[in-house]
Amino acid sequence: MKTITSIQALREELNIYRKAGKTIGLVPTMGYLHSGHQSLMLKAKEQTDIVVISIFVNPLQFGPNEDFERYPRNLEKDQKIALEAGVDIIFAPSVEEMYPRVTKTTVQVVDVTSKLCGASRPGHFEGVATVVSKLFLIVQPDKAFFGQKDAQQVAVLQQMVNDLNFNVEIVPCPIIREADGLALSSRNVYLSQEEREQAAVLHASLQLAKQEIAKGTKNKEVIKTLITNKISEMPLAKIDYAEILSYPSLEEIEILQANEQIIIALAVWFGKTRLIDNLLIEI
Ligand code: AMP
Numbered sequence: 001m002k003t004i005t006s007i008q009a010l011r012e013e014l015n016i017y018r019k020a021g022k023t024i025g026l027v028p029t030m031g032y033l034h035s036g037h038q039s040l041m042l043k044a045k046e047q048t049d050i051v052v053i054s055i056f057v058n059p060l061q062f063g064p065n066e067d068f069e070r071y072p073r074n075l076e077k078d079q080k081i082a083l084e085a086g087v088d089i090i091f092a093p094s095v096e097e098m099y100p101r102v103t104k105t106t107v108q109v110v111d112v113t114s115k116l117c118g119a120s121r122p123g124h125f126e127g128v129a130t131v132v133s134k135l136f137l138i139v140q141p142d143k144a145f146f147g148q149k150d151a152q153q154v155a156v157l158q159q160m161v162n163d164l165n166f167n168v169e170i171v172p173c174p175i176i177r178e179a180d181g182l183a184l185s186s187r188n189v190y191l192s193q194e195e196r197e198q199a200a201v202l203h204a205s206l207q208l209a210k211q212e213i214a215k216g217t218k219n220k221e222v223i224k225t226l227i228t229n230k231i232s233e234m235p236l237a238k239i240d241y242a243e244i245l246s247y248p249s250l251e252e253i254e255i256l257q258a259n260e261q262i263i264i265a266l267a268v269w270f271g272k273t274r275l276i277d278n279l280l281i282e283i
Helices: 007-021 037-045 075-084 117-119 124-138 150-163 185-188 193-198 203-215 222-231
Strands: 001-003 023-030 050-055 087-089 143-147 170-171 237-246 261-268 273-282
Touching: 001 007, 007 087, 007 124, 007 170, 023 037, 023 124, 023 273, 037 050, 037 075, 037 117, 037 143, 037 170, 050 075, 050 124, 075 087, 075 124, 087 124, 117 124, 117 150, 117 237, 124 150, 143 150, 150 170, 150 185, 150 261, 150 273, 185 273, 203 222, 203 261, 203 273
Parallel strands: 001 087, 023 050, 023 143, 050 087, 143 170
Antiparallel strands: 237 261, 261 273
């Protein structure tokens, strides 16, 4: 496994593989890797010949008062996890390498970015779409692997790939969870022990909603109230949003319709840590 920090060196390395007819899989990450990331690498290993992961804490996708500076980083540990998963190349550029001058070009996806995390974090998805576009142009992968943990991100990037004709297949991968249901996230290290215990309520409330829908409840507001009441049982939880929308179009719905895919999406603060989770349901 090689760790490469320069765009030029990565391009040269990948050209050799491409000329030899190898397919390339890309797993974009911000590092501080865990089993959720590892599941994406293993899926990439199954489906493509050469697996590249990027490790880059992208300043463009953080708001001015967000956690860019304190976001956890540990390249050495990440290298061990990636090696274990059979990764061929880690691309770990510096901020200067990715954004050498003041960037004057960004990629903006509208509509699907106006709800959920797009509403709570203005500019976030422009940062994501811009950095992923750059990674697609640098790596030119056949397939790119993303977690459904960030389901809105998958919807936004699929829209971008369709609209801009990127020659890459987006492969969505299931959410990996702790034993109590908490979705793995690099940000979980911020949680105090008490916050960590209470954070299991995100998954618990999604399960409650799932059971209610299975019983035949179709009214969105009824399901939303059930979720918000459940989360509010935890004294340290502050709801940013709890929404039920169509997926992947992220349109408003009032009554759940047959043959429709919906997303139940949550963002909840525990102290200074904002956690997200979601559930996709086919009605
Ligand atoms: P991040 O490093 O948080 O930007 O995440 C990099 C990729 O890993 C994204 O596609 C995430 O959706 C995915 N990911 C993060 N956590 C999980 C998880 N618990 N299960 C599955 N995929 C995940």
